[in-house]
Amino acid sequence: MSNTLLLIEDDIQIVEMVQNYLLKEGYTIVTALDGLDGINQFQRQQFDVVVVDVMMPKLDGIEVIKRIRETSSVPIIIMSAKDSDMDKVTGLGFGADDYIVKPFSLIEISARIKAAIRRATTYSSDSTSIASDGLSTSGSLLKFDRLSIDLTNFTAWKDGADLKLTAKEFEILRLFAEHPNRVFTKAQLYGLVWKEDYYNDENVINVHIRRLREKIEDQPSTPRYIKTLWGIGYRWEG
Template sequence: MKHRLLLVDDDLSISEMVKSYLTKEGFDVSIACNGEDGVSMFMKEAFDLILIDIMMPKLDGIEAIKIIREKSSIPILIMSAKDSDIDKALGLGFGADDYIAKPFSLLELSARIKAAIRRATKYSNYEDCGESKNEITFGELRVDINNYSVFKGKQELKLTAKEFELLKLFITNQKRVFTKAQLYNLVWNDDYFGDENVINVHIRRLREKIEDDPSESKYIKTLWGIGYKWDGR
């Protein structure tokens, strides 16, 4: 499956050049021409990494990063002509994962993107769980990823395919906050058109099966106005 990248830069010539190169490298690249559009696209679609400039109209890169970081731990790589230590410190301080100065080597950019995605996959997928890659346990809840089975104590829970995919997504990305659009894109593999009822119903049914008290959810936390997050403590 291709990794999806969001490229946010007001210089269209650079964006097209970077997109052309990264597409040949096997990435699926979407372009936004300013920070405001970039944040809007991030809210509506699911991406694996964001490339972002600092100096942009409407909403600069630093403000865009701050907004994105309130909602997600997605890898963010700044690419900017501003190469001072202060600019780097600001970008990284507000949540960017890496910084590359313009003009840059496309080969180096691709290498940094691949490294950032590897790190994100490594640390979010299973290592946070402290368990084997096949089975993950939270209290009485035991999830066997390979066999698509879920147990609560000694009782096997009967989850639908979509309920299991939601559960798997949450428990393998425990530090990540998902918007409803991202959940729909990742689990249903389709574009999200604002039909919240589909997501709400599946989350409610999943909670009813895995939670002791679905009205006081212990595992799937709602972040009002943002989305959902797994809390396995």
């Protein structure tokens, strides 16, 4: 069964180029030429991954991401000509999982899409391990006062309300919650969650920690659960 991808992009040449390439890779592709149509398409069926431009008519990519994140944790990849660190942090901050800068190679975007789908699929099919260094899950329910984490069904809620975490946010939460009081450096977090080498890209980690805190903490600026150890990393205090 092929993976279904929603491509939201107003440049028809890019749409045709990416669509033709990914069709050969075995994907089912649905396209939208503006943000509003992209949201309409997203509401009609289920997708395995969404690829979205930032600068678009009717509804920009950031607003599209915000609306999708209200109801779904589907992997979202931004592809944009805007390549500043602030642009990337903004996109990731509103819930995107990855950011690819135009112009890009078709091989690169294909690899990013495959990686996003693979990470998301891992959460729904593998409840036995999070990394190859011996960190493992118990397939159970963890409770921390008003916060509950279901490791088997990959869900979390606070005061009975679903937290609507993205795949990476849940993996970070699971890693912390299963290993309370253990200190994780940023390099360790990146290696365990992104499963890639860490090149001191603190922005990516900082944005995801901030978004996770905003969802689980009563006061994100003075967190109860995810503590910062300045110059070292982070630690979970249940």
